[in-house]
Amino acid sequence: MKTIITNIGLLSGILPVETKKVSGTEMNLWNGIENAFIEFENEVIADFGSLSGKEINADKIIDAKGGFVLPAWCDSHTHLVFAAWREKEFVDKLNGLSYEEIAKRGGGILNSAKKLAEASEDELFDFAWQRLEEIKLTGTGGVEIKSGYGLSFEGELKMLRVIRSLKEKSDLTIKATFLGAHSYPMEFRENHEGYLKILIDEMLPQIASEGLADFIDVFCEKGYFNVEETDRVLKAGAKYGLVPKVHVNQFNAIGGVAVSVKNNARSVDHLEQLTEEDISILKSSNTMPVALPGCSFFIRIPYTPARKIIDAGLPLAIASDYNPGSSPSGNIPFAASLACLNMKMSTNEVLNAATINGAYAMAVEKELGSITIGKKANLIITEKIPSFDYLPYRFGTNCIAQIIVNGKA
Numbered sequence: 001m002k003t004i005i006t007n008i009g010l011l012s013g014i015l016p017v018e019t020k021k022v023s024g025t026e027m028n029l030w031n032g033i034e035n036a037f038i039e040f041e042n043e044v045i046a047d048f049g050s051l052s053g054k055e056i057n058a059d060k061i062i063d064a065k066g067g068f069v070l071p072a073w074c075d076s077h078t079h080l081v082f083a084a085w086r087e088k089e090f091v092d093k094l095n096g097l098s099y100e101e102i103a104k105r106g107g108g109i110l111n112s113a114k115k116l117a118e119a120s121e122d123e124l125f126d127f128a129w130q131r132l133e134e135i136k137l138t139g140t141g142g143v144e145i146k147s148g149y150g151l152s153f154e155g156e157l158k159m160l161r162v163i164r165s166l167k168e169k170s171d172l173t174i175k176a177t178f179l180g181a182h183s184y185p186m187e188f189r190e191n192h193e194g195y196l197k198i199l200i201d202e203m204l205p206q207i208a209s210e211g212l213a214d215f216i217d218v219f220c221e222k223g224y225f226n227v228e229e230t231d232r233v234l235k236a237g238a239k240y241g242l243v244p245k246v247h248v249n250q251f252n253a254i255g256g257v258a259v260s261v262k263n264n265a266r267s268v269d270h271l272e273q274l275t276e277e278d279i280s281i282l283k284s285s286n287t288m289p290v291a292l293p294g295c296s297f298f299i300r301i302p303y304t305p306a307r308k309i310i311d312a313g314l315p316l317a318i319a320s321d322y323n324p325g326s327s328p329s330g331n332i333p334f335a336a337s338l339a340c341l342n343m344k345m346s347t348n349e350v351l352n353a354a355t356i357n358g359a360y361a362m363a364v365e366k367e368l369g370s371i372t373i374g375k376k377a378n379l380i381i382t383e384k385i386p387s388f389d390y391l392p393y394r395f396g397t398n399c400i401a402q403i404i405v406n407g408k409a
């Protein structure tokens with residue numbers, strides 16, 4: 001089936017097939033074709049260009065009515081499978097407690113783990129499904145989802161099986177990350193070895209035998225997993241072909257970037273605390289730095305120093321970190337507005353950060369993240385807007401008229 005979108009005010013996010021990610025000053029480029037069309041054959045982009053002189057011959061015609069078309073967002077960092085919201089912790093926070101203080105009182109990740117243990121796979125699926133539908137409305141076409149609220153053999157497997165069902169049933173492109181090393185469960189607080197043994201010798205082999213994960217993640221942070229423990233977990237994952245995508249430098253720079261790069265991480269995420277040494281390590285790597293502005297906003301911590309990263313010639317992706325504790329929003333346009341205002345990114349930079357660089361951060365850059373012949377037709381059609389600057393400018397307003405996923409409206 002051939003579909004064509006006509007009357008596109010500006011078609012943008014066009015990249016050559018060989019572009020895997022954009023870095024440094026290139027991040028500020030966001031060109032387009034005015035008065036354009038794009039055609040797809042089933043789910044794959046087949047042609048695009050200027051509408052003038054174009055013969056229209058398709059099974060389905062979508063009129064963009066002057067709206068802009070761009071690649072759908074790739075949200076490369078979420079925890080959107082969870083059993084319950086944590087709005088009571090929001091109130092605690094308003095009353096003055098920090099994220100770390102809430103965690104110390106048994107809130108935080110361990111609170112989510114307790115709720116997850118009580119939820120069935122079906123309940124988790126239904127609840128997560130709603131969130132997938134929600135993020136689609138704000139333009140997300142590809143999403144990475146982490147485990148990490150199980151923190152036991154049964155719990156982690158349950159989460160990853162839910163993610164597998166979401167992959168099977170959703171038309172969004174989904175990647176799964178095993179985050180068993182999100183926090184030490186209460187009963188292993190004083191017995192790290194005990195938990196690492198279960199994670200490495202029991203969870204990982206089972207996850208691998210069921211093919212449940214694409215990536216492996218660790219919360220490398222003071223009070224969570226230290227550098228040596230992170231190294232062990234990443235190496236154990238690599239034995240099963242799991243590529244690292246790692247939570248590092250959220251509150252403290254303890255060497256998380258170095259250990260992740262050494263283990264060939266696809267991405268290092270958070271980076272609110274970043275040293276000069278971290279920057280130079282990233283410069284000699286293929287690892288994508290990922291900023292999570294929604295998390296900085298919500299738990300009121302510093303923002304990732306985007307200017308330092310991009311001005312050093314590095315690439316940068318932005319993602320939502322959608323989770324019930326530190327970022328209860330999967331809204332990428334809102335994250336983009338935050339990145340412009342608080343990370344001093346240009347409007348063009350955030351567009352690249354949420355499309356091609358997001359795709360790279362979740363290793364789907366060959367199929368998503370740009371307007372390129374052969375890639376999947378996962379696209380956003382905006383309302384009629386005056387320019388792309390308008391999207392992050394109109395924070396909190398959904399300017400999306402239609403989202404196309406796998407070539408379908």
Ligand code: NIG
Nearest residue numbers: 108109219295321323325326
């Ligand atoms: O990316 N920092 C660690 N993990 C999540 C938060 C998880 C939670 O609070 O439930 C994050 O911010």
Ligand code: FE
Nearest residue numbers: 077079247321
């Ligand atoms: Fe996270």
